[in-house]
Amino acid sequence: MLEGLKKSLRKITRIFKKKKKIQLGFYGPVNAGKTTLANRISLDWLGEEVGAVSEIPHETRSIQKGSIQKVEDVNIETEKGSMHMNIIDLPGIATQVDFKGLQEYGLEEEEAKERAKEATKGVIEAIKYLDNVDAVLVVMDACEDPYTQINITIIGNLEARDIPLIVVANKIDKEEADPKAIENAFPQHVVVPISAATGENLDKLYEAIQEHLY
Amino acid sequence: MDIRLDFISAEVLRNRSTPEKISFILERIKENVIVVLEEGLTPQEETGLIEATMKDTKDFHGIEFYRMDHTVTGLRERIASLIAGKKSGLTIVGPTRIVEAIKREPDYISMFAKVEASKKKTRAKKTKKKPKKKASKEGKKE
Numbered sequence: 001m002l003e004g005l006k007k008s009l010r011k012i013t014r015i016f017k018k019k020k021k022i023q024l025g026f027y028g029p030v031n032a033g034k035t036t037l038a039n040r041i042s043l044d045w046l047g048e049e050v051g052a053v054s055e056i057p058h059e060t061r062s063i064q065k066g067s068i069q070k071v072e073d074v075n076i077e078t079e080k081g082s083m084h085m086n087i088i089d090l091p092g093i094a095t096q097v098d099f100k101g102l103q104e105y106g107l108e109e110e111e112a113k114e115r116a117k118e119a120t121k122g123v124i125e126a127i128k129y130l131d132n133v134d135a136v137l138v139v140m141d142a143c144e145d146p147y148t149q150i151n152i153t154i155i156g157n158l159e160a161r162d163i164p165l166i167v168v169a170n171k172i173d174k175e176e177a178d179p180k181a182i183e184n185a186f187p188q189h190v191v192v193p194i195s196a197a198t199g200e201n202l203d204k205l206y207e208a209i210q211e212h213l214y
Numbered sequence: 215m216d217i218r219l220d221f222i223s224a225e226v227l228r229n230r231s232t233p234e235k236i237s238f239i240l241e242r243i244k245e246n247v248i249v250v251l252e253e254g255l256t257p258q259e260e261t262g263l264i265e266a267t268m269k270d271t272k273d274f275h276g277i278e279f280y281r282m283d284h285t286v287t288g289l290r291e292r293i294a295s296l297i298a299g300k301k302s303g304l305t306i307v308g309p310t311r312i313v314e315a316i317k318r319e320p321d322y323i324s325m326f327a328k329v330e331a332s333k334k335k336t337r338a339k340k341t342k343k344k345p346k347k348k349a350s351k352e353g354k355k356e
């Protein structure tokens with residue numbers, strides 16, 4: 001019942017918030033390219049990058065430690081008009097954090113343990129932050145199998161909370177990318193293939209945000 | 215080593231609250247038991263399970279899980295399943311110490327387990343073995 005009330009409240013708020021500033025959350029599994037995308041958007045519209053990008057999983061770890069990238073007051077112009085938003089780059093969602101796995105990326109044991117500990121906090125905080133977003137970009141790596149429980153759980157939660165979303169099939173600059181697989185996995189949602197690294201199709205993403213989320 | 219799978223009927227979890235369901239599952243996961251739920255969790259319960267797992271990774275690194283009915287997410291499909299009384303589908307939850315990956319193939323789900331990684335005794339091993347009855351031999355004598 002409480003969830004239903006929250007849902008209705010969110011809908012009403014969204015009506016009044018329409019065409020004002022939205023809180024756009026970036027959700028997705030670890031290493032899908034959320035921070036690269038946040039940086040790209042920030043660079044395009046504010047002229048500066050916001051977060052460190054790394055091959056090592058869980059680079060964006062904890063909201064409390066300030067590792068969450070919040071890009072405030074972004075004004076994006078498209079042919080259909082302008083959008084005003086805060087972009088929130090959240091830690092990647094994971095069901096497991098193994099510090100030994102992190103050591104394979106060259107981290108010392110203590111550093112790997114600390115990063116793993118922060119990563120677990122980051123996952124919890126990212127889940128809790130679902131209550132604070134108006135719309136979401138679910139960022140997936142187009143080179144990976146999209147049928148993962150993480151993707152399914154994220155999208156299921158957004159659907160249950162009635163939060164509008166776009167699926168972003170990232171890393172299409174890579175040879176092995178298969179954005180079609182993501183479209184087939186989530187046919188009920190708008191899927192926009194992009195490369196956050198090269199900026200390919202970013203204009204299409206902005207148009208999709210304008211059309212479906214703003 | 216032994217691998218234990220607990221198959222949990224829908225009735226067992228249906229009347230439990232979300233925290234109770236999560237505890238029920240995680241208690242088994244910590245004992246290296248793979249849990250197969252006849253009726254899966256809701257997406258909110260799934261995030262609750264991830265949160266609870268992340269709060270408690272001292273004893274184990276995490277979980278692998280998969281719910282088999284995720285294609286029923288469109289509004290039309292959801293209404294159709296509600297009318298048909300269809301609940302969320304079979305769900306596998308396992309500790310990453312044992313379950314390496316659960317992958318969806320076009321016609322089936324594959325679970326990859328690593329037997330050697332599980333050093334902890336399962337609950338199945340903890341139960342005392344009943345002494346063998348001599349009835350069969352004695353019966354033969356009679």
